[in-house]
Amino acid sequence: MPGSPATTGRSLAQTKDHVGLPIADILATISQEGVNRVFVDYLQRTTPESQYLVGDAHDADCAIVACSGAWLERCGYGEAEVIGRGCRHLQGPETCARAVAAMGEAMGRDGQCATSLINYHADGSKFQNDFILVPLTSRDSTAARYYMSVHASEPALDWSLAPPVPAQSPEARMRSFSETLSPSQATRSPPAGLRVPV
Ligand SMILES: Cc1cc2nc3c(=O)[nH]c(=O)nc-3n(C[C@H](O)[C@H](O)[C@H](O)COP(=O)(O)O)c2cc1C
Structure with a gap:
């Protein structure tokens, strides 16, 4: 049976709600502002059902430094098989290559x-894995310090904590439009009504 202690070598007595780097240590190094607030709040309210992973953005493979016990139950791997490595081992023949490339x-x-996408339990059986993958920006820079995935929104993510997305002015919209054009197209003058005032 997927995720059962028989397949993973874990006993129920060893099951913990969180394994790896303590949540307090993760929170101490990330910014408490902007979109991070949604995930700081989530990490402060986790329940035994929460399914999440945290990877080290400074590591070339973004190796997992922490995850929830409920995630270990879900994927069927033990703590030692998840912490310290990437998640590629969850993928297999039916995993969508485009979804992996997008990550x-x-x-x-x-x-x-x-x-x-389709992932595979430790015993080789498939499961549908729906999740969001977000950068947790560092306390002292705008770069990602960790990457976090949330697989089952329990507790629900409170998106009202995220700052509102600023409405773009027509000029800014035009500027980003021009920046996406190839150089040859960009030299062409935009129609008069769309021209950026200089
Ligand atoms: C925090 C975190 C959680 C991830 N969770 C999954 C996952 O559940 N399933 C999966 O297939 N890939 C997951 N990934 C993505 C893979 O680890 C890897 O980044 C992806 O395969 C793209 O890298 P690659 O092109 O080198 O394979 C996760 C990555 C991070 C950082």
């Missing part, structure tokens, strides 16, 4: 992504 691309630019 790599998001992490390459300190961005976030929502993913839904």
